[in-house]
Amino acid sequence: MNFPSRKIVERVRREYPAGTRVELVRMDDRQAPPVGTLGTVEGVDDTASLLMRWDNGSHLNVVYGEDVVRKVTEEGQ
Numbered sequence: 001m002n003f004p005s006r007k008i009v010e011r012v013r014r015e016y017p018a019g020t021r022v023e024l025v026r027m028d029d030r031q032a033p034p035v036g037t038l039g040t041v042e043g044v045d046d047t048a049s050l051l052m053r054w055d056n057g058s059h060l061n062v063v064y065g066e067d068v069v070r071k072v073t074e075e076g077q
Contacts, residue, residue, distance in 0.1 A: 003046075003047055004047065004048045004064055004065070008048055008064075009044065009046060009047075009048045012044050012048040012050075012064065013044045016041045016044060016050055016071075017041070018041055018042055018043050019040060019041065020040070020041040020071060021038060021039070021040055021041075021071065021072045021073070022038070022039055022040075022041060022050070022052075022062070022069040022070060022071055022072060023036060023037070023038050023039075023069060023070050023072050024036060024037045024038075024039070024054075024062075024067075024068075024069055025068040025069055025070055026067060026068040027060070027062070027066075027067040027068075028066065028067070029060065029067075031058075031060060032060060032067075033054045033056050033058045033060065034056075037054050037055060037056055037058075038054070038055045038072065039052045039053055039054035039055055039058075039069075040052070040053045040055075045061070047063075047064060048064035048065075049061045049062060049063050049064050050062035050064075050069070
């Protein structure tokens, strides 16, 4: 596995600060929440993965370069 550079990790941390709301677009994992599930970013780890608290109770992380989410706003939900 190739880990992202420090520069990428810092960019992801700026783009997805704790509290950012996201919607799941794609996650290739048997335990993934359903597409369209909303969640809140709790942080970003050293691999640039988003540490998540999904609204359905899941805490499965969003893996950088594999999974896809989009930011949402309260008005955009």
